[in-house]
Amino acid sequence: MRRTTLTAAVAVLALTTGCGAADMTRQASPFANARGAKTVTLSVQSWVGAQANVAVARYLLEHELGYRVDTVQIDEVPAWDALSQGRVDALLEDWGHPEQEERYVDDKKTITRGGDLGVTGHIGWYVPTYLAKRHPDITDWRNLNKYAHLFRTAESGDKGQLMDGSPSYVTNDKALVKNLELDYQVVFAGSEAAQITQIKQFAKEKKPFLTYWYEPQWLFEKVPMTEVKLPPHEEGCDADPKEVACAYPHTPLQKYLNADFARDGGRAAAFLKRFRWTAEDQNEVSLMIAEQKLSPEEAAEKWVDGHASTWKRWLP
Structure with a gap:
């Protein structure tokens, strides 16, 4: 991805x-x-x-x-x-x-x-649909800090965890967290397989999670997820990897x-x-x-x- x-x-x-x-x-x-x-x-x-x-x-x-x-x-x-x-x-x-x-x-x-x-x-940030139904405003990035405590893990410490997959994938997530001033820590699962395993485990236990994910992907059929709306993508908004503050394109x-x-x-x-x-x-x-x-x-x-x-x- x-x-x-x-x-x-x-x-x-x-x-x-x-x-x-x-x-x-x-x-x-x-x-x-x-x-x-x-x-x-x-x-x-x-x-x-x-x-x-x-x-x-x-x-x-x-x-x-x-x-x-x-x-x-x-x-x-x-x-x-x-x-x-x-x-x-x-x-x-x-x-x-x-x-x-x-x-x-x-x-x-x-x-x-x-x-x-x-x-x-399309790449984006997703939360499980069961969480989005409980907290409808969580799907707006401007409200993510309000819910950061829900996503804390041992790996993210006192910040919310934003789960990514493999470090080999090119991702804007660290820049997005910094530039949007979000109280989150990017944590890499290590691979798509490891990320899927973690997502399935969270879903089985109905736990909150925020994850970098992408379409098309078969997992949506097994674990329904809802995209978090980031600032709209515009031509050139991701030209400088360090200054990215917009959504991923289609x-x-x-x-x-x-x-x-x-x-x-x-x-x-x-x-x-x-x-x-x-x-x-x-x-x-x-x-x-x-x-x-x-x-x-x-x-x-x-x-x-x-x-x-x-x-x-x-x-x-």
Whole structure:
């Protein structure tokens, strides 16, 4: 969950590595950028929605187009370096990294835009809906200090806890707390998986919590949450990371391809450019991986079996 300021590890892979996994850019695939070979390497971000994209793309590349697909888990910003250098061929869910885009797409031209994923991402602060019903005014940021005592934890001390996920996600939260003069402490759960576990535990006990979270995300179906309204986002209000005092934007999520792969990748490159689905599609696969404990391949196969009219449009 990045993400514009994020990107995000409930899937089988992420359960073992965590959302804040070490930089894996050196884990180069032997198949990446292999011209003329029917091989593709996809970058996998550590949040389950991104893993759902890769699972379905991989399944169709292998079963419909006859490619061998390798995957490499890389954190958000290092993924751009790996993509530029050809260690991976494609990144299927980027939440907005304008500096990386300017450097690699516009200036170096080692990465090319792969088109819209079809999903709009949004990061925000959320409280459980059961708490919002008890205290309706808690969903206005100007009233958060009034309720800070409800969110105190051992980690936050005498301040309220604002729970974030992985430190690897780009986040404005520390700046927001400071610039909005909020009596809160940002506490990192460590990964998306750890954050989900904590949210579920709070919800089971009907405890108050305030958390950085994002849409689309399957957890909303299990734990209803209500967004806290921050000062409205306006163009440029988050240009200086230290001065941010506005809400996160709504971001159409984008795909990016290594420039050589985009030119020479044949049907695989054409397929990935045409890959486009909805938040509902992504959440359906994510839920199978995260809650039903299907492997990514099993979840992808189940989704593919039921959505032929969608994915057949992606085939070149």
